[in-house]
Amino acid sequence: MSAAVAHEPLTRSVEDYLKAIYQLSPEGRPASTSEIANLLALSPPSVTGMVKRLSEHGLLEHVPYRGVQLTDAGRRAALRMVRRHRLIEAYLVEFLGYSWDTVHEEAERLEHAVSETMIERMAGALGNPSVDPHGDPIPAADGSILERACIALSDVPIGENVEISRVHESQPERLRYIASLGLRPGVQVTVVDRQPFDDLVTIEVGTDKQVIGRELGHALLCARKVKP
Amino acid sequence: MSAAVAHEPLTRSVEDYLKAIYQLSPEGRPASTSEIANLLALSPPSVTGMVKRLSEHGLLEHVPYRGVQLTDAGRRAALRMVRRHRLIEAYLVEFLGYSWDTVHEEAERLEHAVSETMIERMAGALGNPSVDPHGDPIPAADGSILERACIALSDVPIGENVEISRVHESQPERLRYIASLGLRPGVQVTVVDRQPFDDLVTIEVGTDKQVIGRELGHALLCARKVKP
DNA sequence: CCGAGATTTTAGGTTAGCCTAATACTGTAT
DNA sequence: ATACAGTATTAGGCTAACCTAAAATCTCGG
Numbered sequence: 001m002s003a004a005v006a007h008e009p010l011t012r013s014v015e016d017y018l019k020a021i022y023q024l025s026p027e028g029r030p031a032s033t034s035e036i037a038n039l040l041a042l043s044p045p046s047v048t049g050m051v052k053r054l055s056e057h058g059l060l061e062h063v064p065y066r067g068v069q070l071t072d073a074g075r076r077a078a079l080r081m082v083r084r085h086r087l088i089e090a091y092l093v094e095f096l097g098y099s100w101d102t103v104h105e106e107a108e109r110l111e112h113a114v115s116e117t118m119i120e121r122m123a124g125a126l127g128n129p130s131v132d133p134h135g136d137p138i139p140a141a142d143g144s145i146l147e148r149a150c151i152a153l154s155d156v157p158i159g160e161n162v163e164i165s166r167v168h169e170s171q172p173e174r175l176r177y178i179a180s181l182g183l184r185p186g187v188q189v190t191v192v193d194r195q196p197f198d199d200l201v202t203i204e205v206g207t208d209k210q211v212i213g214r215e216l217g218h219a220l221l222c223a224r225k226v227k228p
Numbered sequence: 229m230s231a232a233v234a235h236e237p238l239t240r241s242v243e244d245y246l247k248a249i250y251q252l253s254p255e256g257r258p259a260s261t262s263e264i265a266n267l268l269a270l271s272p273p274s275v276t277g278m279v280k281r282l283s284e285h286g287l288l289e290h291v292p293y294r295g296v297q298l299t300d301a302g303r304r305a306a307l308r309m310v311r312r313h314r315l316i317e318a319y320l321v322e323f324l325g326y327s328w329d330t331v332h333e334e335a336e337r338l339e340h341a342v343s344e345t346m347i348e349r350m351a352g353a354l355g356n357p358s359v360d361p362h363g364d365p366i367p368a369a370d371g372s373i374l375e376r377a378c379i380a381l382s383d384v385p386i387g388e389n390v391e392i393s394r395v396h397e398s399q400p401e402r403l404r405y406i407a408s409l410g411l412r413p414g415v416q417v418t419v420v421d422r423q424p425f426d427d428l429v430t431i432e433v434g435t436d437k438q439v440i441g442r443e444l445g446h447a448l449l450c451a452r453k454v455k456p
Numbered sequence: 457c458c459g460a461g462a463t464t465t466t467a468g469g470t471t472a473g474c475c476t477a478a479t480a481c482t483g484t485a486t
Numbered sequence: 487a488t489a490c491a492g493t494a495t496t497a498g499g500c501t502a503a504c505c506t507a508a509a510a511t512c513t514c515g516g
Binding site: 260261262272273275276277280292293294 | 462463464465466467
């Protein structure tokens with residue numbers, strides 16, 4: 001069952017497809033070809049074509065006109081890429097002076113090029129971390145992944161003090177903006193006010209007050225914090 | 229003249245061709261297509277085809293049936309790859325526990341994937357080294373390279389004490405063997421005897437004696453050492 | 457200086473991945 | 487129930503890089 005099969009090596013673009021499908025639906029709900037096309041910036045027919053090849057290789061199941069789901073083998077391969085990506089991000093931030101908002105594209109290329117050995121050495125140098133600089137959980141080498149419960153900042157009740165645990169955003173410009181507000185995983189914020197429309201929330205970070213709109217409010221995921 | 233042109237990005241295989249041609253002839257003597265084919269494990273017709281494309285892009289000059297020479301632009305691109313390769317090797321040995329005999333293939337993949345920024349960060353972390361773990365000089369970011377004079381171990385006179393400065397070999401198995409003999413850049417050896425045939429030399433490494441054959445004798449390059 | 461053998465190039469074919477345009481399917485709204 | 491809007495797939499093409507087989511060119515010994 002859990003035989004650690006020697007995979008035939010996957011191409012870069014296959015790895016990207018699998019990771020994208022996983023990210024569109026970590027829970028395994030079917031993903032549509034156009035969602036995939038959109039995420040990878042490809043045309044829908046290209047995705048249909050690749051999806052067909054991947055399902056022949058047993059990495060996913062495709063019901064025409066209905067969508068695509070990863071098989072166990074596909075999910076394993078996808079989680080492997082997620083692990084690589086997040087460990088590389090963590091390594092670059094810790095050892096090569098990257099900021100957590102600029103590290104994504106570097107990891108995007110390296111995740112395809114680095115050997116298993118090197119990944120595990122980087123993990124070791126980091127002390128086998130369980131989250132990356134964005135606060136996203138790093139899958140273990142065996143493919144297990146531990147998602148911690150969290151709540152969107154937009155949904156935190158007024159008066160409550162929470163710790164930002166994940167920043168769910170990949171556009172560099174937005175990430176720079178978020179960083180410039182002093183918001184990042186580990187920071188504590190208090191929701192001091194909420195506008196009745198548009199999900200606007202006012203938060204207190206240290207001594208500063210910020211107003212946060214809907215999109216950002218959903219990108220910032222928080223763990224509820226027990227008051228000291 | 230020395231305008232730092234923004235290159236259109238080169239593909240992985242173009243980078244490999246340029247590096248190969250440079251390595252076949254750092255001095256600029258023409259390289260034959262079959263030498264290139266041999267080094268890259270490709271068929272000669274494939275090389276002819278690529279060479280044609282590259283000469284159209286101004287990266288090399290090709291005189292049909294005669295051979296190939298890098299242009300200035302081609303040499304710059306090749307040296308850039310050599311710099312990347314050697315810095316990556318040095319980084320992996322220094323920070324990720326690689327041994328100098330196993331680091332080559334990892335670098336071979338990473339050199340195509342790493343950004344300029346990351347290369348310079350690695351160089352910084354290493355203190356801008358001038359040689360890699362094999363003792364090969366690392367070209368500067370501006371493309372200048374400093375080759376230090378050295379002599380093959382086979383040609384060192386009897387009785388002389390020298391320091392191994394470079395190990396010119398890329399096959400992992402041979403490198404492991406060399407490492408197992410305790411031979412690596414920085415080690416001092418004394419030539420104690422020489423057989424009149426086959427370039428066999430007997431050397432003293434610390435307290436051990438070794439007999440070295442022709443191929444190894446040419447792979448080990450030495451700087452003459454002033455006796456203390 | 458001529459031809460045999462080695463080297464190189466041309467000719468023609470394959471594969472992976474991408475594209476656009478045209479066609480087929482789905483589901484919803486009348 | 488049906489037509490229409492939206493989404494997905496098929497059809498047909500392109501490019502980069504590779505390959506093998508055949509033709510062209512070079513080199514060197516006699």
